[in-house]
Amino acid sequence: MEQITFWNGVTMPQEGFGVYQITDHAEAVRTVRTALECGYRMVDTAAAYRNERAVGEGIRESGLPRGEVFVTTKIWVQDYGLEKARAAVDRSLRELGVDYVDLLLLHQPMGDWPGAWRALEEAYRAGKARAIGVANFYPHALMDLCLTVETKPMLNQVEIHPFFQQEKALALMRELGVTPQAWGSLAEGGHGIFAHPVLAEIGRAHGKTAAQVALRWALQRGVAIIPKSVRRERLEENLAVWDFALSPEEMGRIRALDVGHSEIVDHFDPAFVRMIHELRAHD
Numbered sequence: 539m540e541q542i543t544f545w546n547g548v549t550m551p552q553e554g555f556g557v558y559q560i561t562d563h564a565e566a567v568r569t570v571r572t573a574l575e576c577g578y579r580m581v582d583t584a585a586a587y588r589n590e591r592a593v594g595e596g597i598r599e600s601g602l603p604r605g606e607v608f609v610t611t612k613i614w615v616q617d618y619g620l621e622k623a624r625a626a627v628d629r630s631l632r633e634l635g636v637d638y639v640d641l642l643l644l645h646q647p648m649g650d651w652p653g654a655w656r657a658l659e660e661a662y663r664a665g666k667a668r669a670i671g672v673a674n675f676y677p678h679a680l681m682d683l684c685l686t687v688e689t690k691p692m693l694n695q696v697e698i699h700p701f702f703q704q705e706k707a708l709a710l711m712r713e714l715g716v717t718p719q720a721w722g723s724l725a726e727g728g729h730g731i732f733a734h735p736v737l738a739e740i741g742r743a744h745g746k747t748a749a750q751v752a753l754r755w756a757l758q759r760g761v762a763i764i765p766k767s768v769r770r771e772r773l774e775e776n777l778a779v780w781d782f783a784l785s786p787e788e789m790g791r792i793r794a795l796d797v798g799h800s801e802i803v804d805h806f807d808p809a810f811v812r813m814i815h816e817l818r819a820h821d
């Protein structure tokens with residue numbers, strides 16, 4: 539397992555796991571414990587997933603020392619603005635039952651995110667977060683952020699998979715020194731990814747599945763990944779991507795699968811923006 543080093547020197551495992559849509563408390567605790575048993579050492583949650591408490595419990599039940607598990611959480615739009623985001627940081631730490639998180643992100647570039655970013659900078663300076671970053675910051679928003687803040691983000695978590703490769707966004711992140719991390723690295727199951735003819739054929743040549751090829755492709759582009767599964771066998775499958783390499787020819791074949799846009803969300807759709815503002819991470 540490779541580690542990725544942020545511009546501030548903090549390291550993060552290049553592969554972790556996500557817990558989006560695992561809303562049942564017991565299932566979330568069990569998934570975290572199982573993933574840590576499988577060998578994962580990085581977990582991605584968010585206030586909006588409403589499972590931070592379960593994530594904290596799962597980590598404690600694993601018996602692993604706190605310092606061995608890299609924990610990411612995200613502040614939701616409902617809590618943006620300096621004062622509210624300050625309180626939200628403390629709320630997330632309380633829910634998780636930790637003194638600090640390894641990475642603290644703004645979940646969306648909407649609402650008063652400049653105010654919220656100042657709360658993240660404060661949390662970073664106070665040692666409540668070892669690193670801070672953003673999610674879903676498309677290139678224009680990422681550039682705007684980097685030009686206007688005191689502490690630049692260490693990471694940007696955006697949708698990336700073989701059908702939405704985000705070449706330009708990655709180039710900008712490289713230029714700005716911001717680590718890219720993919721959400722939806724399995725396209726949330728879209729595009730028939732698990733039986734995709736190109737990915738499956740490449741996989742057969744390596745004794746791997748289409749899912750493993752998609753994950754390996756991301757790793758070879760220098761992208762961090764956090765695939766999600768509630769099933770042990772899939773968690774194991776998704777972790778078994780460190781013992782093979784795709785050739786330049788295979789990487790080229792996957793490059794041709796890009797459709798150039800998301801079929802999961804449209805951040806530029808006013809209805810989506812309204813939905814984000816209406817979604818509640820807590821009462």
Ligand SMILES: NC(=O)c1ccc[n+]([C@@H]2O[C@H](COP(=O)([O-])OP(=O)(O)OC[C@H]3O[C@@H](n4cnc5c(N)ncnc54)[C@H](OP(=O)(O)O)[C@@H]3O)[C@@H](O)[C@H]2O)c1
Nearest residue numbers: 556557558582673721722723724725726749765766767768
């Ligand atoms: N920042 C953001 O706005 C944002 C947005 C979305 C996600 N995320 C983060 O990124 C993480 C990953 O993204 P995601 O959960 O949206 O989607 P994903 O990882 O692309 O796909 C997850 C889906 O694939 C299935 N799956 C996983 N491994 C599989 C395998 N080897 N074979 C067949 N099916 C498999 C899972 O089902 P089972 O669970 O039933 O196995 C689940 O339905 C999230 O959990 C979350 O932490 C962040």
